[in-house]
Amino acid sequence: MLSLRVSKTLFSPRFSRALATSITNKDATLYLKTGEFFKGQSFGAPRSVLGETVFSTSITSYTESMTDPSYRGQILVFTTPLIGNYGVPKNETLIDSRDVGVVLESKRIQCAGVVVADVANDYSHHSAVESLHSWCLRHNIPGITGVDTRAVTTLLRDQGTTLGKLAVHPDDLTSPVPEEYWDPSKENLVDQVSTREAYVLNAQGDVKIAVLDFGVKANILRSLVRRGASVTVLPWNFDFNTIRDDFDGLFLTNGPGDPMHCIEAAMNVRRTLQEWHKPIFGICMGHQILGIAAGLDAYRMTFGNRGHNQPVLALASSGSIKAGRVYVTSQNHQYALQLQNPFPEGWEPFFINCNDSSVEGIKSTVDSGRKVWGVQFHPESAGGPLDTIEMFTDFVNECRATKASIKPDITPQIANYQAFIPNTRRAVAATA
Numbered sequence: 337m338l339s340l341r342v343s344k345t346l347f348s349p350r351f352s353r354a355l356a357t358s359i360t361n362k363d364a365t366l367y368l369k370t371g372e373f374f375k376g377q378s379f380g381a382p383r384s385v386l387g388e389t390v391f392s393t394s395i396t397s398y399t400e401s402m403t404d405p406s407y408r409g410q411i412l413v414f415t416t417p418l419i420g421n422y423g424v425p426k427n428e429t430l431i432d433s434r435d436v437g438v439v440l441e442s443k444r445i446q447c448a449g450v451v452v453a454d455v456a457n458d459y460s461h462h463s464a465v466e467s468l469h470s471w472c473l474r475h476n477i478p479g480i481t482g483v484d485t486r487a488v489t490t491l492l493r494d495q496g497t498t499l500g501k502l503a504v505h506p507d508d509l510t511s512p513v514p515e516e517y518w519d520p521s522k523e524n525l526v527d528q529v530s531t532r533e534a535y536v537l538n539a540q541g542d543v544k545i546a547v548l549d550f551g552v553k554a555n556i557l558r559s560l561v562r563r564g565a566s567v568t569v570l571p572w573n574f575d576f577n578t579i580r581d582d583f584d585g586l587f588l589t590n591g592p593g594d595p596m597h598c599i600e601a602a603m604n605v606r607r608t609l610q611e612w613h614k615p616i617f618g619i620c621m622g623h624q625i626l627g628i629a630a631g632l633d634a635y636r637m638t639f640g641n642r643g644h645n646q647p648v649l650a651l652a653s654s655g656s657i658k659a660g661r662v663y664v665t666s667q668n669h670q671y672a673l674q675l676q677n678p679f680p681e682g683w684e685p686f687f688i689n690c691n692d693s694s695v696e697g698i699k700s701t702v703d704s705g706r707k708v709w710g711v712q713f714h715p716e717s718a719g720g721p722l723d724t725i726e727m728f729t730d731f732v733n734e735c736r737a738t739k740a741s742i743k744p745d746i747t748p749q750i751a752n753y754q755a756f757i758p759n760t761r762r763a764v765a766a767t768a
């Protein structure tokens with residue numbers, strides 16, 4: 337009886353929708369600068385794009401990955417063979433004072449293109465409003481299907497992230513000359529995705545957190561405002577030191593590309609670390625900026641880590657994190673901090689990757705008296721496991737504790753940043 341009801345629901349027209357716009361089926365080819373090529377059929381926008389070819393081992397959440405600003409400039413290869421089967425949801429929510437206005441990680445598709453083994457023609461999900469093909473078409477992003485993504489992944493794993501061209505007919509007939517390839521890592525991609533103007537979310541929150549936006553994922557902002565914080569989002573190169581006394585904590589976000597393009601931000605954070613003793617938390621690009629500010633070096637990994645199944649070992653305890661435990665994490669990065677012995681004074685490694693031993697986190701030592709953490713992985717998930725989501729609770733609670741311990745005799749520097757905020761509450765966060 338029960339199973340009959342379930343299957344009726346699953347196959348009712350409300351839950352299973354046919355493709356509104358059928359895929360173009362033009363010939364397409366993925367060319368790699370190293371000379372290999374893979375033939376398939378085009379879906380989404382019938383146009384050619386250049387970028388860095390990277391692979392992700394995520395099994396779900398193609399919609400969240402594709403709207404993550406950290407994928408800017410990248411041709412994203414999914415190792416999971418069937419992509420698109422649960423369609424794409426409407427990417428808008430009513431903005432209330434505690435949410436950020438989007439369902440996915442930003443308003444637009446951020447990656448340059450997608451490569452899949454088998455794009456789903458039909459989709460089925462209660463929140464889906466369109467197919468992967470029609471979403472890509474609307475956003476002018478090309479995809480290629482029918483590719484042996486295992487072969488592409490094996491190549492990228494062995495030779496490293498490789499420049500590529502997703503070429504759609506008739507562009508796919510000849511292989512590009514080496515000079516044609518575009519290397520996004522040479523550009524400051526952060527400047528392309530960071531907010532241009534400051535904005536505030538949940539202004540009535542009881543603790544004030546400043547967020548330096550290197551290309552923020554919406555779920556980071558959501559994770560802060562849902563814990564009661566008032567969040568002021570600032571452009572990546574805004575010097576927080578000019579307004580810092582008015583805040584209880586500083587957050588450094590994820591973002592695309594080489595962190596050395598943001599050395600200006602790292603130098604500002606260096607001064608903050610030296611002169612301001614309140615909690616600081618950095619994720620991914622934010623963790624790399626924090627590490628550079630603390631005196632560590634960043635390097636480019638061979639193929640990076642992208643997926644939702646990366647195990648990390650905690651080397652120290654802090655808040656909800658227990659030393660000796662392995663946490664499964666969501667990741668998307670090409671760069672990492674160098675493991676250095678000894679670590680800069682006042683700092684210690686926090687997490688290490690169980691697969692490749694890369695640095696997955698740093699923290700201020702207990703002796704330093706500071707509350708500063710950086711993690712290479714994404715505790716906010718979206719997509720991926722929520723093993724480390726309570727790090728946001730730890731951070732916001734530390735901001736509260738710091739606020740409670742400081743006598744309110746500081747002259748607010750509100751004038752400085754109000755001039756910088758033309759509209760205190762922008763309609764939609766994650767505008768990247």
Ligand SMILES: NC(=O)CC[C@H](N)C(=O)O
Pocket residue numbers: 406589590591592593594595619620621622668669670671672
């Ligand atoms: N997700 C991120 O913040 C990515 C960080 C950095 N751009 C890298 O690729 O390493």
